[in-house]
Amino acid sequence: MPIVSSPHxxxxxxxxxTMMSVILALLPASLMAIYLFGWLAVFIxxxxxxxxxxxxWLCLRCMGRSTxxxxxxxxxxxxxxxxxxxxxxxxWWMVVLGSIFAIVxxxxxxxxxGFNLFNPALSARVILLISFPLQMTTWIVPMGDAxxxxxxxxxxVAWSLFWSGPEAIGHTLDxxxxxxxxxxxxxxxxxxxGVTDALVHYNYSYLDxxxxxxxxxxxxxxxxxxxxxxxxxxxxxxxxxxIPFAYLATVALLAAVFNAIDAERxxxxxxxxxxxxxxxxxxxxxxxxxxxxxxxxGRLFFGMGCGIxxxxxxxxxxxxxxxxxxxxxxxxxxxxxxxxxxxxxxxxSVDRDAGS
Numbered sequence: 001m002p003i004v005s006s007p008h009x010x011x012x013x014x015x016x017x018t019m020m021s022v023i024l025a026l027l028p029a030s031l032m033a034i035y036l037f038g039w040l041a042v043f044i045x046x047x048x049x050x051x052x053x054x055x056x057w058l059c060l061r062c063m064g065r066s067t068x069x070x071x072x073x074x075x076x077x078x079x080x081x082x083x084x085x086x087x088x089x090x091x092w093w094m095v096v097l098g099s100i101f102a103i104v105x106x107x108x109x110x111x112x113x114g115f116n117l118f119n120p121a122l123s124a125r126v127i128l129l130i131s132f133p134l135q136m137t138t139w140i141v142p143m144g145d146a147x148x149x150x151x152x153x154x155x156x157v158a159w160s161l162f163w164s165g166p167e168a169i170g171h172t173l174d175x176x177x178x179x180x181x182x183x184x185x186x187x188x189x190x191x192x193x194g195v196t197d198a199l200v201h202y203n204y205s206y207l208d209x210x211x212x213x214x215x216x217x218x219x220x221x222x223x224x225x226x227x228x229x230x231x232x233x234x235x236x237x238x239x240x241x242x243i244p245f246a247y248l249a250t251v252a253l254l255a256a257v258f259n260a261i262d263a264e265r266x267x268x269x270x271x272x273x274x275x276x277x278x279x280x281x282x283x284x285x286x287x288x289x290x291x292x293x294x295x296x297x298g299r300l301f302f303g304m305g306c307g308i309x310x311x312x313x314x315x316x317x318x319x320x321x322x323x324x325x326x327x328x329x330x331x332x333x334x335x336x337x338x339x340x341x342x343x344x345x346x347x348x349s350v351d352r353d354a355g356s
Contacts, residue, residue, distance in 0.1 A: 015113070019073025021238050025229035026080055026284065032225040033218040036142040037088040038152030041218050043162045044095055045083040051099035052079030059108040074113050078102050081121035081284060084219025085277060085324070086128075088140045088152075089177065092162055094132060098124045118331045119288050122281075122324045139215035141178050150176050180216045181209065182275050182320035185267060194264030199271070209274035220277040230283030239287040242299035243306075247282040248273060250307025258315075266315065278310060281323040291331045298334075298341035305330045 033041040056075035060067045082102050086095065105127070106120030107113065129136045141148045150171065152158050160169050166176055179187065181204055188198035208214055212222025219226070233239045255269035272278065277285075286292060286306050293302050306326045313322025 246303025
């Protein structure tokens, strides 16, 4: 090993510290999920995190590698991120299956931490969505809503729903579920109802959407909680501002322009910013250091691409949400973005590089 001269200074960061920082940043969204969906949220989050860590341990054992990596926090973070993207009504075995997908197919098959091409949690969510479209697009009425008919703070009721489904508690699925704002607007448009009337029929409120009092995945409902976590990551310099800013600004700009053209066809910018998984993807998924560009300029282009794809899929696609698909599609473009956005080496010209 070559000897390198001193001094050697440690930056203070480590994989474990970084992962713990992101988990801490997700704490507000996790607590809000527990407040809205009670014990269901607790069951899904703990099951997902525990399964991801177990799957990581088994993979490392099978490959003859040290199992100490299980405790670096990366598998636990993947499990938490996956859980926050899942519907509260998802049965236990689908949570387990998705967690295994996230670690085995989304991470370890590429070589482990630092080698995955796609965000593992989003990869698993897409697999679950394609495999179980009904269960992955079914949203329960959150606690605090006047339409709620199930006490999710009752641990026995929540466990029966998590383990055996709504039939175990004497309810049909239709009786305890409701559409998400994105799904409602998309469905209403297909029958000729404009955006304004659709939001009125839904009793939509920007304040409720900001706080999180609406149907959706566990960690996607509260834009406030995700924003608090994102600001924390920015303050700690765990992530940079480039991707979240470019992502959110692009979606807002496109929504504003087209809403000005036709307010009944295109939803306003604030609706897009507060709806679905946009905030979660902007601060926690798209900023994954392994599957995102390495240069500031590349990150801006990456965020802009995520924003364009998210708005287009939401507006013209068959599926109401577009954030997760947008991030995964832009993950494919990261090598190309890094290639064209790499800084020029000082003292090297194009001609010199071409002739070398």
